Structure formats: C-alpha cells, structure tokens
Amino acid sequence: MLHTILPVFLMNGILLVIAIVLIIAERLLVTYGECKITINKEKIIAVNGGDSLLSYFAQNKIFIPSACGGKATCGYCKVEVLSGAGHILPTEEVFVNREERLKGIRLACQVKVKNDIEVLISEDLLQAKEYKTRILRITDVTSDIKYVVMQLSEPNEINFKPGQYIQFRIPEIEEFRAYSIASPPSQKNILELIVRLVPGGLCSSYIHEVLDVQDEIIVTGPYGDFYLREDSEREIVCIGGGCGMAPIRSILYHLREKGMPRKASYFFGARSKKDLFYTEELMALEGESSGRFSYFPVLSEPKPDDKWSGETGFVTQAVERHMHSNGDTEAYLCGPPPMIDAALKVLAKKGVQDIHIYYDKF
Numbered sequence: 001m002l003h004t005i006l007p008v009f010l011m012n013g014i015l016l017v018i019a020i021v022l023i024i025a026e027r028l029l030v031t032y033g034e035c036k037i038t039i040n041k042e043k044i045i046a047v048n049g050g051d052s053l054l055s056y057f058a059q060n061k062i063f064i065p066s067a068c069g070g071k072a073t074c075g076y077c078k079v080e081v082l083s084g085a086g087h088i089l090p091t092e093e094v095f096v097n098r099e100e101r102l103k104g105i106r107l108a109c110q111v112k113v114k115n116d117i118e119v120l121i122s123e124d125l126l127q128a129k130e131y132k133t134r135i136l137r138i139t140d141v142t143s144d145i146k147y148v149v150m151q152l153s154e155p156n157e158i159n160f161k162p163g164q165y166i167q168f169r170i171p172e173i174e175e176f177r178a179y180s181i182a183s184p185p186s187q188k189n190i191l192e193l194i195v196r197l198v199p200g201g202l203c204s205s206y207i208h209e210v211l212d213v214q215d216e217i218i219v220t221g222p223y224g225d226f227y228l229r230e231d232s233e234r235e236i237v238c239i240g241g242g243c244g245m246a247p248i249r250s251i252l253y254h255l256r257e258k259g260m261p262r263k264a265s266y267f268f269g270a271r272s273k274k275d276l277f278y279t280e281e282l283m284a285l286e287g288e289s290s291g292r293f294s295y296f297p298v299l300s301e302p303k304p305d306d307k308w309s310g311e312t313g314f315v316t317q318a319v320e321r322h323m324h325s326n327g328d329t330e331a332y333l334c335g336p337p338p339m340i341d342a343a344l345k346v347l348a349k350k351g352v353q354d355i356h357i358y359y360d361k362f
C-alpha cells in the first residue's frame with residue numbers, strides 16, 4: 001500500500017514546490033513595465049503592471065465593489081474588458097455566465113495587468129465614493145442582529161437609491177463587506193445598517209464584537225441594481241427575511257415620505273417571535289397608510305411562549321394566501337437564496353412578470 005501512495009505524495013510535493021518557485025520567480029523577476037488602463041475609451045491610468053485591475057482601480061479611487069477582498073469568492077467586482085485581459089480564469093467561471101463571457105465581463109480582482117488594457121465601467125460605479133463616517137449608535141435588535149447608525153463626515157452627504165448598499169471597510173485588515181442601507185435616501189448625512197452576526201464572518205464579528213460608538217469607519221458606495229424603480233405606478237409586493245429587512249425598509253420609508261403613492265405590501269419571514277424586529281414601526285406605518293400599505297410578519301416555527309396568532313409557515317406560503325395580483329405588480333425580494341427561489345415560483349403563479357421582479361440574494 002505504502003509503496004503505491006508514496007510516489008503520489010512525492011510527485012504532488014514536487015509539483016507544489018515548482019508552483020511556489022514559479023510564483024516567487026514571477027514576483028521577483030518578471031516586470032511588465034508601464035501599462036495603460038483605458039476606462040470608457042477616455043480616461044487613461046498609467047501603471048507599473050503586475051498587479052490586479054482591482055488594485056489599480058482602488059489606488060486611483062475608483063471604487064469597484066469587492067466584498068471578498070479580491071479572493072474571487074463574492075463575484076461583485078465585474079467589469080467589461082474590451083481588450084488586453086487574456087483568457088478567463090477558472091476562478092472567474094463560477095461568477096461569469098456564458099452570456100457575460102461573450103460580452104467580455106471579467107472579475108477585476110482576477111485580471112492581472114500585464115499589458116495595455118481597455119475596460120468599460122458603468123457611470124453609476126464611477127460615481128461611487130469613499131466616505132469617512134463616525135459611529136453614532138449600535139443597538140441589538142435581535143440576539144444576532146445589530147442596528148448601526150453612522151454619520152458621514154467627509155464628504156458629509158451621500159446620494160443613493162432606496163435599496164442600494166455600501167461597503168464597510170474593516171479597519172486594519174482593509175477588507176470590505178457589503179451592507180444594504182436601511183435608511184431612506186432623504187437622510188443624506190446618516191446611514192443606518194442592519195448587521196447579522198455570521199459565524200466566522202470577518203466583518204460581522206468585527207461589528208458585533210469590536211465596533212464602538214465614536215469609532216471612525218470608511219465606507220464606499222453606493223452600489224447595486226436592487227433599488228426601487230420610481231418610473232412606475234405598479235403596486236408593490238416586498239418579500240424579505242433576516243437582514244433582507246434593510247433595503248426593503250429603505251424602500252418603504254422612501255415611499256412613506258412620498259405619501260405612499262403606490263399600494264404596497266410586505267411579507268417578512270422569521271423563525272419565532274424573538275427573530276422579528278421593527279414590528280411596531282412597520283405596524284405603525286400600516287396604521288397611518290389609510291389601507292395603502294399592509295405588513296405581514298410570518299413565523300415558521302413559533303414557540304408556545306410566543307402566543308402568536310399571526311401568519312405561520314414559510315413566508316412564501318403567506319404570499320400565496322394573501323397576495324392579490326392582476327399581473328401588474330412589481331416585486332422586491334431580499335433574503336436567503338432558498339426564500340428567493342421559492343418566492344419566484346409563487347410570483348410566477350400569481351402572474352407577476354419576470355421583468356418586474358427585482359431581487360437580492362444573501
């Protein structure tokens with residue numbers, strides 16, 4: 001047995017050593033000289049090649065979203081490359097579908113700049129900025145979710161659409177994580193976030209265990225295609241779970257400020273009563289809306305102590321029971337992937353068109 005396994009181990013060991021030597025040799029010996037990164041056919045950045053596109057963007061204050069710190073595990077840093085990037089890497093294939101590949105979409109963190117390169121970046125992304133903020137308040141809203149309020153100091157105002165997100169920079173580590181904004185866009189100087197503690201999560205652990213009032217934090221943004229479409233009068237249905245509350249709260253508060261111009265309903269799923277939050281404020285919103293907004297908190301595993309007489313089961317079952325649609329409804333979904341997948345099926349049954357469904361899985 002040993003004499004068959006040993007050569008395999010030896011061969012793997014040799015290959016590993018060769019790979020490490022090649023990586024070190026490339027870093028020490030290979031220089032790519034000056035390379036030009038042309039953005040949107042107009043702006044040119046001259047760099048000394050060898051690093052990733054994402055690094056050069058960051059050095060030049062172009063804030064492409066990058067929730068995994070360049071490890072190719074978030075898929076957020078997509079840009080369209082027109083020329084000069086070489087072949088797509090296996091690390092990118094999980095995030096870039098066939099259609100995107102044909103368009104030249106790449107992960108900026110995986111594209112090494114070795115020669116001149118041309119990229120297209122959307123105007124929205126080019127508008128993203130870096131903001132200095134100070135923490136004003138941190139409170140527990142459930143046993144594993146904190147509500148964080150931050151005040152912008154430099155620049156002191158941010159413009160965003162209800163539903164978008166910012167990236168929070170973890171001090172010292174210089175890695176970013178994405179959090180949806182829970183406050184409405186009218187609040188330009190204050191950002192509210194809702195952060196669930198993810199076991200082993202770098203940023204959520206930092207926010208839950210280290211972050212304190214008065215701390216200075218850098219955020220970048222705004223980002224994201226998940227935002228309220230305001231050029232429509234369709235009725236709105238929102239479906240959320242956990243921290244999916246944040247962008248939907250921003251959307252609903254924005255609608256309230258506008259006088260609730262469109263009818264809306266919100267189905268929020270939680271396990272038991274201790275996992276519900278903002279119930280009172282959403283009930284108050286329903287009460288003041290003159291029938292234009294309905295809130296449905298839904299518990300999948302209510303405890304006897306909860307004395308719960310409201311909706312039970314999966315949140316999507318409550319949608320099935322209560323949603324009335326003439327097909328001309330717009331849907332905003334935010335929560336865990338299984339919830340979104342189930343919601344898409346229910347919405348299809350209710351006749352909601354795909355083009356009117358917006359979702360954010362996390």
Ligand code: FES
Nearest residue numbers: 066070072075109
């Ligand atoms: S930064 Fe996360 S995939 Fe590129």
